[in-house]
Amino acid sequence: MDKETLITQLKEIVKPYAKNEEALLNINENTDFVNDLKINSANLVDVVLDVEEQFNIVIDNESMERMLNVKSAIEIIEAKLGAQ
């Protein structure tokens, strides 16, 4: 799966929780979930659970804590998918 496809899928996942529509429209590898998209920390949990469901992977606590932006989300998803 290439990066663009992953970002498009992530965009759909974060859409219900993102409070900043402009940042959502311009989502890219450097987008931060909290600072740019204004996703609140409780909803970050929902983002991670939706990522698990979408990609059929399991995210552990350590990965959860790192998954604060698009870049680390992609890294984590790719690593989990690669390990399967």
Next chain:
Amino acid sequence: MTTQDILQKLPFAPPFLFVDGLDHIDSDKVQGHFTFREDMDCYKGHFKGYPVTPGVLLTEVMAQTGLVCLGIYLLGDEVLAENMTFGLTSTEIEFLRPVFPGEKVTVYAEKVYFRFGKLKCRVTLKNEAQQDVCSGTIAGMIISKPHE
């Protein structure tokens, strides 16, 4: 953990304790009850001359049982650090029927998930006639106390 242990661990006290007792608890669901006493302060002003239980208090009943009691049960022996507490993070509730002074309500809460310290539940509140009073989805999280 017995239901008595859970009640003792609750971080609430009157006048803001809204759990009288638990009827059932397991790792997926909890059932608890509360009776709105006629002499409660809220009825003096909600509404003037026509006492009806405020929706926020119905929500609180569901949150204290569905999130905090179940949360304490799910944490088990895990002890929360001094600076940690429970925080309500979202509510999506429909209110269907009024609850009048003196009525007993029963909470039925079912876990949707408990992950990364966040507990999300589907909740329904019923009156003594077993009619739905309100229902929806609520979520809470273990958070650090912001003012400490």
